[in-house]
Structure formats: C-alpha cells, structure tokens
Amino acid sequence: MAGQRLVLVLLGIVGVLLLAGVAAVLVLPIQPRLESPPPQQGLEPSKVIELYMGEVGGTTFAFGLNPENLTSPGPVIRIKDGEIVKIVVRNVGKIPHSFAIVPELDRDAQPLFQGAFVGTGARPVPAGEEGETIFKVIDKPGRYYYICTVPGHLELGMWGVIVVEE
Ligand SMILES: [Cu+2]
Incomplete structure (x- = not known):
C-alpha cells in the first residue's frame, strides 16, 4: 500500500x-520582443547617425554622439519626414546595452518607431560591439524617444529625445 x-x-x-x-x-x-532587424535593410541611407552608449561613473547610463561625451539625457536627434536614416549604435561601455525608438518614455512602449532597434533587453549589444538599424521616416512629425531597453537602464538615465521634423 x-x-x-x-x-x-x-x-x-x-x-x-x-x-x-x-x-x-x-x-x-x-x-522576447523583436529579435531580428526590421525588414528595411535594402534601403540606401540619406542620413547616418553614429550613436555611442555606455556608463558614466557607476550610476548613470547614457548616450552620446561622441564616445568621450556620453550624457543623460542623450543628445537631441533630429530627423526629417521622408529621410532614410541609418543609426549605428556602438557600445563603448563595460556592460551590454541596447537601443530602440519608442513613442513614450517607457521600456515596454509600443510600437517601436519604424521598427527601429539595435539589440533587445533580452539580447543586448555586448560591450565593445555595435549594431545598426535603417529605416525610412514615414511616421508623423513629433517627439519620440530613444532608450536602452535593458531592464533598469532607462531608470538610470539611458534615454534621449528624437524629433521628427516636417
Ligand atoms: Cu543600457
């Protein structure tokens, strides 16, 4: 029994x-959110932006247009309606980071602006590596945000404004 x-x-x-x-x-x-690049890889960019990401001291994570000048918030990026933009994102920090353009200052905000992202929270860009995203600006003019989607990094200051001009 x-x-x-x-x-x-x-x-x-x-x-x-x-x-x-x-x-x-x-x-x-x-x-996992998006794991592969958006379906716009055949486009020829009319504008290339090089963006650097990393840590400033131990407690602030930041973006910059120059690897020696990372700031929080990051620099305001301006793009125009109709432009084909390539953003090259380089991780010059010591830990993994990622990049996405979102409509609100929220890690989970959707949809991503034109599907633009490099790396994800689950699969970020390792330290010392880089990635790129290319897209045509067809979203309406306005204010969007670029952020790091690794959990906790937005809260540590890893974001900036991206303005779409008419
Ligand atoms: Cu980060």
Whole structure:
C-alpha cells in the first residue's frame, strides 16, 4: 500500500513538472520582443547617425554622439519626414546595452518607431560591439524617444529625445 501511494505521489510530481514544461514552452517564445532587424535593410541611407552608449561613473547610463561625451539625457536627434536614416549604435561601455525608438518614455512602449532597434533587453549589444538599424521616416512629425531597453537602464538615465521634423 505504502509503495503504491509513493508511486502515485511520484506520478503526480512528474505530471506537474510536465505541465510546467508545456506552459513554459507556450509562454517563453512570446517574451522576447523583436529579435531580428526590421525588414528595411535594402534601403540606401540619406542620413547616418553614429550613436555611442555606455556608463558614466557607476550610476548613470547614457548616450552620446561622441564616445568621450556620453550624457543623460542623450543628445537631441533630429530627423526629417521622408529621410532614410541609418543609426549605428556602438557600445563603448563595460556592460551590454541596447537601443530602440519608442513613442513614450517607457521600456515596454509600443510600437517601436519604424521598427527601429539595435539589440533587445533580452539580447543586448555586448560591450565593445555595435549594431545598426535603417529605416525610412514615414511616421508623423513629433517627439519620440530613444532608450536602452535593458531592464533598469532607462531608470538610470539611458534615454534621449528624437524629433521628427516636417
Ligand atoms: Cu543600457
């Protein structure tokens, strides 16, 4: 009797683990945001912006147009309606960072402006490496934000304003 009960308990535990595994498989693929570059790679840029990202001291994370001058907030970037913009993002910091253009100052804000991002919170750009995004400006003129989507980095100052002019 005791042996049978033990077998039942073990079967129960195995069942729970199996269910948890199935649930994880179903939920996990939804978690990462975009993992591949936006579908605009064939475009020839009319404007190239080089942006650097890293840390300033231990407590402020920042962007800059010059690797020696990272600031929080980062420099205001101006782009024009109709332009094809390439943004090259270089991580000159000591830890991974990422880049995305969002409509609000919120790490999870969607949709990304023209799908523009380099790296993601889950798969950021490693220290010393770089990436790029290229897109045509067809969103309406206004004020958007570029941010680092690694959890906690926006709060440490890793953001800047990007203005779309008419
Ligand atoms: Cu960061």
